[in-house]
Amino acid sequence: MAKKLLLQHVNVPGIETLEVYRQHGGYASVEKALKTMAPNDVVEEVKKSGLRGRGGAGFPTGMKWSFLAKPEGVARYLVCNADESEPGTFKDRYLMEKTPHSLIEGMITSSFALGARTSYIYIRGEYFYVSRILEKAIEEAYAAGYLGENILGSGFSHDCYVQVGGGAYICGEETALLESLEGKRGNPRIKPPFPAIAGLYGCPTVVNNVETIAAVCPIINMGGDEYAKIGIGRSTGTKLISASGHINKPGVYEIELGLPVEEFIYSEEYCGGIINGRQLKAVVPGGSSVPVLPAHLILKTDKGEPRLMSYESLSDGGFATGSMLGSGGFIVYDETTSIVKNLYTFARFYHHESCGQCSPCREGTGWMEKILHRIVEGHGKPSDIDLLWDVQRKIEGNTICPLGDAAAWPVAAAIRHFRAEFEEYINHPERIKDVKHYYSVHQLAEA
Amino acid sequence: MAKVTIDGHNIEVPDGTTILQAARMIVDSKGYEGENIAPPTMCYYSKLKTSGGYCRTCIVKVTKGSEKDPRPMPKPVASCRTTVMDGMEVVNITSPEVLEARKGVVEFLLINHPLDCPICDQAGECHLQDLGYEHGLAKTRYDFKRRTFNMIDIGPFIKLHMTRCIMCFRCIKVADQLTNHRYQGMIFRGDASEISTYISKAIDNDFSGNVIDVCPVGALTDKTFRFKSRVWFTKPMDAHRNCTKCCGKVAIWLKGNEVLRVTARKNRWGEVDEWICNECRFEKKDATDWVIEKPTHIDRHSVISANHYESLASLKLDIGKQQKQLNKK
Numbered sequence: 001m002a003k004k005l006l007l008q009h010v011n012v013p014g015i016e017t018l019e020v021y022r023q024h025g026g027y028a029s030v031e032k033a034l035k036t037m038a039p040n041d042v043v044e045e046v047k048k049s050g051l052r053g054r055g056g057a058g059f060p061t062g063m064k065w066s067f068l069a070k071p072e073g074v075a076r077y078l079v080c081n082a083d084e085s086e087p088g089t090f091k092d093r094y095l096m097e098k099t100p101h102s103l104i105e106g107m108i109t110s111s112f113a114l115g116a117r118t119s120y121i122y123i124r125g126e127y128f129y130v131s132r133i134l135e136k137a138i139e140e141a142y143a144a145g146y147l148g149e150n151i152l153g154s155g156f157s158h159d160c161y162v163q164v165g166g167g168a169y170i171c172g173e174e175t176a177l178l179e180s181l182e183g184k185r186g187n188p189r190i191k192p193p194f195p196a197i198a199g200l201y202g203c204p205t206v207v208n209n210v211e212t213i214a215a216v217c218p219i220i221n222m223g224g225d226e227y228a229k230i231g232i233g234r235s236t237g238t239k240l241i242s243a244s245g246h247i248n249k250p251g252v253y254e255i256e257l258g259l260p261v262e263e264f265i266y267s268e269e270y271c272g273g274i275i276n277g278r279q280l281k282a283v284v285p286g287g288s289s290v291p292v293l294p295a296h297l298i299l300k301t302d303k304g305e306p307r308l309m310s311y312e313s314l315s316d317g318g319f320a321t322g323s324m325l326g327s328g329g330f331i332v333y334d335e336t337t338s339i340v341k342n343l344y345t346f347a348r349f350y351h352h353e354s355c356g357q358c359s360p361c362r363e364g365t366g367w368m369e370k371i372l373h374r375i376v377e378g379h380g381k382p383s384d385i386d387l388l389w390d391v392q393r394k395i396e397g398n399t400i401c402p403l404g405d406a407a408a409w410p411v412a413a414a415i416r417h418f419r420a421e422f423e424e425y426i427n428h429p430e431r432i433k434d435v436k437h438y439y440s441v442h443q444l445a446e447a
Numbered sequence: 448m449a450k451v452t453i454d455g456h457n458i459e460v461p462d463g464t465t466i467l468q469a470a471r472m473i474v475d476s477k478g479y480e481g482e483n484i485a486p487p488t489m490c491y492y493s494k495l496k497t498s499g500g501y502c503r504t505c506i507v508k509v510t511k512g513s514e515k516d517p518r519p520m521p522k523p524v525a526s527c528r529t530t531v532m533d534g535m536e537v538v539n540i541t542s543p544e545v546l547e548a549r550k551g552v553v554e555f556l557l558i559n560h561p562l563d564c565p566i567c568d569q570a571g572e573c574h575l576q577d578l579g580y581e582h583g584l585a586k587t588r589y590d591f592k593r594r595t596f597n598m599i600d601i602g603p604f605i606k607l608h609m610t611r612c613i614m615c616f617r618c619i620k621v622a623d624q625l626t627n628h629r630y631q632g633m634i635f636r637g638d639a640s641e642i643s644t645y646i647s648k649a650i651d652n653d654f655s656g657n658v659i660d661v662c663p664v665g666a667l668t669d670k671t672f673r674f675k676s677r678v679w680f681t682k683p684m685d686a687h688r689n690c691t692k693c694c695g696k697v698a699i700w701l702k703g704n705e706v707l708r709v710t711a712r713k714n715r716w717g718e719v720d721e722w723i724c725n726e727c728r729f730e731k732k733d734a735t736d737w738v739i740e741k742p743t744h745i746d747r748h749s750v751i752s753a754n755h756y757e758s759l760a761s762l763k764l765d766i767g768k769q770q771k772q773l774n775k776k
Contacts, residue, residue: 170636185633190500190528356614356633356640358501363555366638370591387588394551397522398503 002269003230005218005238006211007254010098016133018140021101029109029220030146034154037220042113046216048224050236055081055172055209056287056327057402058311061216067196068114069204077205078111078119080213081177085124085169086287087349088329091240092210094252096123096130099214100137104160106213108146109220111158114206119160122177125167134162169353173401174207175199176355187357188401209327211240232258235310239325245332248272259309261285262299265332278334282417285314286326288346289406291413292339293323319413339418340425343410344372350407361404364395368411375422378429385422389415449533453507454484454541466526466537467491467505471716485716486539487549487578489556489663490615491527493718498620499527502613503552504578508545511536523548546582553583556613559594559638560664567611569665571678574717575613596641602650604670604729605659609641612666618642618658625722626652642666653692656728660711660719671729672700672708681707683743688736692724698743699734706732712743 014020021027033042047062068076080103084092096103103121111119123131138160141147149157163181170176171186178200180186199205215237219227228236235257244250247265249272255264264270265280274280283298284290301307302321307314314325333342351369356362368391371384388411396408415422424431450459453470456477460469470485486507491499499505505527509520514534523545526537539545557579564570596609614633619642622631630650634643644650650658659667681700688695700708709728711719731737 351637354637356636356638358503359552359555359613360503362614362638363558367558367589394548398506398548398552400500
């Protein structure tokens, strides 16, 4: 049985209440940090642990924290990014729904480390019921004295608020999130300045993912060095993976980083193999924005080594033969999947979610969707593949925020690895017409 | 002070200067010779705070970050929003990569822009025309339906033609920074987004007319001038009057003795020198209202200047050059 740090007690009845959570060792990190450690010691422990941001980019959290500007007399903020909108990712919802107190605990400990008097949890509008759960947990924490004035007699005071967003994908980008939190339209800011210098209300701010903040608790409890022993290389600790697609057991799994991808897909402990014994066709390993990889490249790297679930191994080979761990949205496609139709769905999503500030993303995402729509409908032209390739290349890297890259990468990867499928759509539209590419779960069960 | 090199030209500029401003300083010090090393801009406006960064036409590549940290920047950066560091090296027109990316941006800007230049009042002084001519492709690869909107009246003097808008946000910044209350903003998102005065509320402000001057395309036009004349058939003259609200220094555009329109004076980068009020702009349409100083000098090689005041010899030279190039192809 693999080591579990975040989802250890999910199945304990009543774990969402403070009482049961405390019986299972909850709030130990708050007591340890506030009573025995200085704020800088907490930052040092997180640095030692090698924890990397779980939201997608994988930036070392300790380093991010140490970049926080600390001018005298200016408030600092911690903001938790719970605007989990990446297609294929649903780990934060599971964590907040099941053990809301682990997030609150992490918020208090992290705020203590950063010296933040106030923190915000920005949660997407679709998770309204989760925001209720969190608000209840915060209420309990106030009643038990973990939040409010002079927590546990340490002299540290802290307030935590939940803010529900309107449910826009772009508000998951940290500066757009801050704009939205300030009550403005959720448009990404132009960087620099980075939030660590001028973030929320112009004050130094740290924005972290839900899972990152929750992972601070075990780090403080067990010590940074001990945490760094879990995992492989620079990918330390455990990671929540949202597994979905054509697998027998979709769901959220906590894995130790460094687990072989093959074991993750086929072992009974995790995904349990491909549904109905079909063949694996491709995998998107980190949420819809990261490049798709065909079966032979996801199980083994280009060098022939087994591919592991870690930041380094999944990006081995660059984008030519690799992908990214991203936010851990592991989408598995079996052999009946149409990559072209799937890509059209993604392109439609990015077109819909583009904020409209900078021209390459605003115009390019719509253009890509229209071209893909034409191909899927069977009216594609032979030149469309090269045109798509060229459009995505001109979006990538030329935009204000990473949404442009996120829209471009899946298109590039699909063309790179599955060009033949695009050609079939364009050259033989009559064949595509009669093929049912998407099987529902029920159809598969009957077959 | 910071030393910066752009396309091989060196200049020393104060700290906090952006790459774009530094490039413009080089051009100012060298005259016409190096004009194209200044990146083109569609959304940046030096007189509007927080403008720039949206259109991405001014992207450049930083090949050396600074003296302290010589690493190149991984992605192209928007030169209008990136400040220079000491020892920074930047490539603009000497980098094929930048030119290629810029071509892409121009194509993106043009895919939803109607090519109605023959009936557009901005034609002849349109920044998008210049940009397309200098950096774009001759042919579009976009063969879908372009987006269209209905025209909106913003008050009695301004017409908003959203179909032509390229979302540069300049007019929003004018409304934000020049007027007391914010009346203008962006609604919807992605390629469906549009500039709007909330519920078509008219901008009732003495300086609202400046949105026409900052608009790089023909999206915001002067209703008192619409369809009166092509700009190159009018003669721009610097003129002034005693105005209680603004500086009163304007350019009037004459056809015969008739004042067809009044605009603010613009510098070589197409930016206004000083904002003018609506009274000067819309109501003083009589030549006797103004003290005419001299013909306006239009610095860029625009059709307007070529028609009137620039030497015909240089114009012929230009045509000769272009013909040679065409013959080569």
